[in-house]
Amino acid sequence: MQPNDITFYQRFEADILAGRKTITIRDDSESHFKAGDILRVGRFEDNQYFCTIEVLSVSPITLDELTEQHAKQENMGLEELKEVIRRIYQNRVIFFLIKFRMLLF
Numbered sequence: 582m583q584p585n586d587i588t589f590y591q592r593f594e595a596d597i598l599a600g601r602k603t604i605t606i607r608d609d610s611e612s613h614f615k616a617g618d619i620l621r622v623g624r625f626e627d628n629q630y631f632c633t634i635e636v637l638s639v640s641p642i643t644l645d646e647l648t649e650q651h652a653k654q655e656n657m658g659l660e661e662l663k664e665v666i667r668r669i670y671q672n673r674v675i676f677f678l679i680k681f682r683m684l685l686f
Contacts, residue, residue: 585623585630587611594624594631596656597683604654605679606642606662608670612677614639619684637680644676651678 589597589605596602614620618636623629642651644663652659666676 583621583630585628586618586620587614587634588623588625588628591624591626597622597634598632600683601656602654603681604651605681606647606651606655606666606676607679608673608676611679612639612641614679620681633684634681635684637682638678639680640678642676642678643674654680 587605593602614636616636616638620634620636621630622632622634624631644666647659647662649659652662655662657665670676
């Protein structure tokens with residue numbers, strides 16, 4: 582079995598599979614991805630593979646730069662998005678916005 586390249590919390594799986602979640606915001610430990618990368622995606626909780634995505638772009642961003650459009654791409658409200666990021670990445674200032682699309686095989 583191949584390892585997964587990136588994981589998402591299980592609560593995001595349905596949104597990714599339905600195309601409602603098209604970005605992810607990560608810290609510098611996942612800033613090495615680049616446009617054109619094809620990634621195996623697994624659930625964070627059990628690392629179970631559930632889809633493959635293509636990275637469209639990676640760019641630095643701060644919480645203050647997040648917009649309603651980013652929140653829509655995450656399929657949540659702006660304040661909820663900021664709170665989720667604060668909970669996951671406490672005390673971080675710079676993040677990386679990874680835009681992606683799900684690949685169908």
